[in-house]
Amino acid sequence: MEPFKILKGKTVPLDRVNIDTDQIIPKQFLKRIERTGFGEFLFNDWRFNNDGSLKKDFILNKDIYRSSSILLTGDNFGSGSSREHAAWALYDYGFRSILAPSFADIFYNNCFQNGLLPIILPKEKIIDLIDESINNDGLELTIDLESQVIFNINLEINIKFDIDPYRKYCMLNGLDNIGLTLQHIDKIEKFEKLKN
């Protein structure tokens, strides 16, 4: 996993609530056995017409938002299916961080396993950022994970955010959870002996 330290990128506002993982990556694309290549199918039914052409009115398809790496969205993002393909698709498309008032649990966990940083901000802050993003044709933000702050170039925006210290540590260092757990293999063995 790539370490996540500082991200400078453009935002795209997807102002909807309860976006489920079936929308993020529809089921017909879950049949692949690789982790990569899901980006082209991200939000497939919202991005593409039946003939494969782009739906021009969908926000991700607007030219000014094409190179965005920060997604601004509504409550309960990533609800529904546990498919990690949703996190893979967002990452593969180019997103590195998602800002929302709340996330669904399994999706939230999946993001951290893939170097995709989900940040929970108060609803009013998200609404302000969405407005700013629309008014400025894609607001440019910097996310500094080490100091847990989001800001723009003139510091008119300067938002502190919370993150669990363990998850932060793993993200900053791009750490593999399995490797960390295997450091405790003696305790797992002992637990299994006691259990039997």
Next chain:
Amino acid sequence: MVNNNPKTLLDKIWESHVVYEEESQPSILYVDLHLIHEVTTPQAFEGLRLAGRKVRRPDLTVATADHNTPTWDRAKPITDPISKQQLTTLSENCKEFGITLYDMNHPLQGIVHVIGPEQGYTRPGMVIVCGDSHTSTHGAFGSLAFGIGTSEVEHVLATQTLRQFKPKSMEIRVDGSLGFGVTAKDVILGIIGKIGVAGATGYAVEYTGEVIRSLSMESRMTICNMSIEAGGRAGMVAPDKTTFQYIEGRTNAPKGEEFDKSIEKWSSLNTDVGAEYDKLVCVSGDDIEPYVTWGTNPGMVVPVTEVIPDPEFFDNLQEKESAARALKYMGLKSGTPISEIAIDRVFIGSCTNSRIEDLEAAALIIQGRRVNANVSAMVVPGSYAVKKEAENLGIDKIFKDAGFDWREAGCSMCLGMNPDILDPGERCASTSNRNFEGRQGKGGRTHLVSPQMAAAAAIAGHFVDVRDW
């Protein structure tokens, strides 16, 4: 250090599975049963191979092929080469790592959340995980069961543990009794309608109260199954006599003296008097009616006696927009009575409602009648064992005589990864768990209902109140 404070069921299971914990870090939690299927595991096995790791406990891992499997005659070839590759990959991985597999030609194959309990793998007090959000189903046995992503699947394969923060606890108490024609599906749809699709996010839910106690294991599984649709990490019911009776005699369950000892142990798996939950929700069973979802998430639900709501009456701008978008997608107008909505398809199946009790209940409704000429209806049993039992009871004949398609076991049109999908614009009364946009096929319109409600709609061609049937 012994802690004698009153504990919740969640506390008891959690504490007995912590392998290691350090302050401000997620606990390392031991996993007793790891269920796997073809969709969310290929990348996990590949990760193991790349890192030169083994499956730590193949004996605690059970695999089934369920999501991609066609429900037509199994002798026919799989037409989708990518589906086929995913199924082949699962078979090869199970062979390489020594994991028991219920593949599509296995006589006991079925949906992972149906065969786990049915074959006696699922038992009280366990920590059970699976790369599937409906793993919450197994909590009906008083286990802590939850869905995980593929990276976590790899973590469990390699270590037989998971790193987890303890969820908060929520009690959902359903007192009173259920009226005629009201089912477990209506209980959970009613709960989701009340608390919302994120109402239980961050919580493990324990269902309690007279109504839950009176329910069969099948019904408890239906309720726990859809806990995730309210955002819940897990759903649980403390085990009791009903639970023990269900488990007794199942193939992989403890036998004889060991079973008696297990009951003794399992009987302590309940929330102590005086233990506190982080949140309490009370529902009266008497107020629950047969429900029908009208929108694009399971919280968009009303009793069958009502009309399609007006987005203007929703709380805030986002909710209003969300409701308006849902109505547009669903092709529905505010004010239309639910009973006037005509349907094209009926799907009876899925890990929510495909067990023998569900099929029996639906069969009672349709016995001696014919599926409406405008409706195409299908039944997909949750497993081969369910299918066989239904055939022994003659239930298959009731469905077939009524004009239903009687299919082979699998997830089928709950998510349409196999060839069973809705065409764009088709409207379906479905006993599954998700009415998301495109879930059952691009442009398809899903209404979630109980098996009885789905069966009645198949006959009538539109929704009807089963209480008047």
